[in-house]
Amino acid sequence: MITLYQFATSPFTEKVRRALAYKQLPYTVHEVERAAVPAGKYAAISATGKFPAIDHDGTVVWDSTDILDYLDKVFPERPVAPDQSRDAALAHAIEEWADESLYFYEMTIRLAWPHNLDGALEEFAASMSHVPRDQLRGMILEGVKALTTTQGIGRKPVEQIIADVERQFQALDRMLDGRDWLVGERLSRAELSVIAQVNALLYAQEARAALDRTRNVKAWMTRVDAMAPDAQRQ
Numbered sequence: 001m002i003t004l005y006q007f008a009t010s011p012f013t014e015k016v017r018r019a020l021a022y023k024q025l026p027y028t029v030h031e032v033e034r035a036a037v038p039a040g041k042y043a044a045i046s047a048t049g050k051f052p053a054i055d056h057d058g059t060v061v062w063d064s065t066d067i068l069d070y071l072d073k074v075f076p077e078r079p080v081a082p083d084q085s086r087d088a089a090l091a092h093a094i095e096e097w098a099d100e101s102l103y104f105y106e107m108t109i110r111l112a113w114p115h116n117l118d119g120a121l122e123e124f125a126a127s128m129s130h131v132p133r134d135q136l137r138g139m140i141l142e143g144v145k146a147l148t149t150t151q152g153i154g155r156k157p158v159e160q161i162i163a164d165v166e167r168q169f170q171a172l173d174r175m176l177d178g179r180d181w182l183v184g185e186r187l188s189r190a191e192l193s194v195i196a197q198v199n200a201l202l203y204a205q206e207a208r209a210a211l212d213r214t215r216n217v218k219a220w221m222t223r224v225d226a227m228a229p230d231a232q233r234q
C-alpha cells in the first residue's frame with residue numbers, strides 16, 4: 001500500500017502523482033497540514049519537512065526524484081527512467097532543470113506576483129482553511145518574495161523575468177522539434193518533471209502568453225496527459 005503525503009499545490013507532488021498513474025499503481029493521498037510541519041508532526045515521514053513523501057508498506061521516501069528512483073526499483077514495470085544510459089543521464093539533467101530552475105520561476109511569477117497569486121489562492125486556502133484569505137495572501141506573497149530574493153530570481157526586474165520565462169518555453173519547444181518525447185522514444189521522468197512545473201507556471205498570464213508562442217509544447221502536454229494523467233487535474 002502506498003500513501004502519498006502531499007501539498008496539493010506543489011508541482012513536485014504532481015510529478016509523483018503522474019509517475020504513480022503512469023505505472024498504474026494504486027495509492028491513497030494524505031494532505032499534509034502545513035501548520036503542523038514545524039512542530040514535527042511529519043518528522044517520521046519527511047526529515048526535511050518538505051513534501052512529497054511516500055510511505056510504501058513502512059518504507060518512507062521523500063524528495064520527488066528519490067521517489068521516482070524508488071518506484072522504478074520496486075515496481076520495474078513501465079519504468080519512468082529511459083533504458084539507455086546516456087538517455088537516463090539526459091533525463092536526469094532535464095529533471096534537475098525543471099526541479100531547480102523552472103521551479104523558482106513558477107514560484108516567483110505564480111506566488112510572488114499579486115495579479116497571478118489571486119488565481120492560485122483558493123487551492124492554498126484548501127490546506128490552510130483556518131487562516132483568513134487576506135492573511136494567507138499576505139503570508140504567501142511575503143514568504144515567497146523572501147525566498148526568491150535570497151535565491152536570486154526575485155531580485156531581477158520584472159521584464160527580465162518575463163524574458164527568462166520566454167526563453168525557458170522556447171528551449172522546451174526546441175527540445176521537442178521533430179520528436180514526441182524529450183528523451184528517447186517514449187515517455188520518461190523528464191516529461192513528468194517538466195509538465196508539473198509548466199502547469200504551475202501557467203497560473204501566470206505571462207507564461208500562458210509564452211506557451212502560445214510555442215509550436216510543439218501544447219501537443220506534447222496532451223500526449224503526456226494521455227499516458228500519465230494527474231488525477232487531481234481532471
Ligand SMILES: N[C@@H](CCC(=O)N[C@@H](CS)C(=O)NCC(=O)O)C(=O)O
Pocket residue numbers: 007009010011012049050051052062063064065099
Ligand atoms: N526537491 C524536493 C522539493 C520539494 C519541495 O520544495 N516542496 C515544497 C512544496 S513545493 C515544500 O515542501 N515546501 C515546504 C518547506 O519548504 O517548508 C522534491 O523534489 O521533492
